[in-house]
Amino acid sequence: MDLATIVTALDLKVCCGADKLNRKVTGGFTGDLLSDVMAHSGEGDLWITRQIHQNIIAVASLKDHAGIVLVQGSEPARDTLEKAVTEGIPILVSDRPGFETAGMIYDILKVRGG
Amino acid sequence: MLAHETTLYENQFPVEGGNFDKAGQVSSQIKAILKRMNLSNEIIRRVALVSYESEINIVSYARKGYIHIQVKPDYVLIEAIDEGDGIPDLELAMQQGWSTASQRIREMGFGAGMGLCNIKNFSDFFRISSDVGKGTQLKMVIKIDKVFDGI
Numbered sequence: 001m002d003l004a005t006i007v008t009a010l011d012l013k014v015c016c017g018a019d020k021l022n023r024k025v026t027g028g029f030t031g032d033l034l035s036d037v038m039a040h041s042g043e044g045d046l047w048i049t050r051q052i053h054q055n056i057i058a059v060a061s062l063k064d065h066a067g068i069v070l071v072q073g074s075e076p077a078r079d080t081l082e083k084a085v086t087e088g089i090p091i092l093v094s095d096r097p098g099f100e101t102a103g104m105i106y107d108i109l110k111v112r113g114g
Numbered sequence: 115m116l117a118h119e120t121t122l123y124e125n126q127f128p129v130e131g132g133n134f135d136k137a138g139q140v141s142s143q144i145k146a147i148l149k150r151m152n153l154s155n156e157i158i159r160r161v162a163l164v165s166y167e168s169e170i171n172i173v174s175y176a177r178k179g180y181i182h183i184q185v186k187p188d189y190v191l192i193e194a195i196d197e198g199d200g201i202p203d204l205e206l207a208m209q210q211g212w213s214t215a216s217q218r219i220r221e222m223g224f225g226a227g228m229g230l231c232n233i234k235n236f237s238d239f240f241r242i243s244s245d246v247g248k249g250t251q252l253k254m255v256i257k258i259d260k261v262f263d264g265i
Contacts, residue, residue, distance in 0.1 A: 034170075035228035038163050039235070043155070051223050058138025062145055062162045079135070087142075 001025045001109055003067055003090060006046065010094055010104055015076055017067060017090025025066040028109060030102045034059050041065065048094075048102050052076050057083040067091065069105070071098040123151060123185040129172040131198065134222065137173045140181050141166040151185065157258055160236045161190050164254050167229040168194035174219050175199065176249060188259055189238075194252040201244040208234070208242070 004021035007014060014021070026044030031037045032051050041047060043064040049056060052074050060068050067090035070076060076084065076091050084091045094101040125147075127140040145162045153161075165181055172179035172194060179196030201207045208230055215225020234240045239255035 032223050033226040033228065034223040035167065035226055035232055038166060039228070039232045043159075049223075053134075053222055055134060055137055055222060055224075058142060058166070062138065062141055062166055063159075 001112055003046070003092075005112070006105060006108055007092060009108055010096070010101065012069065012092040012094055015070075015091040015093060016081055016084050017088065017092075020067070020088060020090050023066050023090065025109065028102065028105050029065075030098060038063065046105060048098060048105065050074060050098065052080060054080040054083050056080065057087050057089055060089045061087045065089070069094055069101060071096065071101045119186070121184060121186060123147065124183065126180050126182045129169055129176075129179045129181060129194075129196075131172060131175075131177040131179065131196070134173060137170055138166060140169050144181070144183055148185070148190075153185075153190075153258065157190065157256060160256050161192065163236050164192055164233050164256065165194075167233050168192065168252055168254075170224055171229055171250075171252075172196045172198075174215060174224060179249070186258075188257065190256045190258065192252075192254045192256070194254075195249065196251075197249045200246040200248055200250055201242075202246050204242055204244060 003023050003025055025046045027042055029041035029045045030048040032049050037059055041063050045065050046067055047060055047065045048069045069092045071094050073095045129140055141162055144165050148158045176196035176198030182193040184191040206212055210231045211227040213225045213227035219225040237254040238257045241253045244250040
């Protein structure tokens with residue numbers, strides 16, 4: 001499953017990383033506690049979060065996430081966006097709440113395969 | 115010198131206390147170095163986590179500190195040494211969920227009282243010591259040849 005498919009299915013806004021939407025998504029992780037994300041998320045995960053500050057980029061980069069989905073229409077902070085571009089981490093925005101966003105992505109990955 | 119004592123890489127990275135703009139930079143550098151050394155993804159993943167949590171602790175609680183890394187054929191040694199207030203009760207600090215983090219730190223998703231537990235869980239060897247009023251010292255070893263059976 002590539003990022004582009006998920007972007008289209010959920011009508012996500014692509015804040016950065018439009019050139020990286022062919023990246024493969026192998027799973028997902030939902031969390032706002034960075035230590036939780038560090039410990040339990042995996043490589044290739046799409047990370048769904050409410051956090052918008054720049055430290056999420058270091059976490060996504062260290063964990064080799066496929067990208068970050070900000071929920072509830074949250075826009076990334078400007079320095080977050082700058083860092084995301086430098087590190088090559090796609091940032092996507094969902095207008096839906098976290099529960100719904102995660103559910104839809106889960107469905108897509110489960111039904112259509114990782 | 116015996117072959118297994120050969121140091122493949124060694125370096126020390128300063129970490130600035132209180133500067134969340136730079137938090138994670140040292141760990142990203144360390145990850146990139148280990149990648150170039152062709153260590154397995156599993157080892158890199160664990161070193162990156164241990165280094166990141168240590169780095170965040172220095173940024174969150176200390177005035178300044180450094181992360182020292184040494185790569186040997188059999189293991190990676192990571193030390194995080196800081197100058198700060200230190201930890202009065204180490205047993206309490208090691209409890210999952212216990213934290214002295216400020217509201218500002220918690221709002222960013224740090225300070226959930228998970229960092230030290232993560233470090234312990236992802237290391238093959240972990241030691242913490244602290245001098246109140248002076249600072250805290252962490253020492254972690256990640257074995258390269260061992261199959262990890264933690265988290």
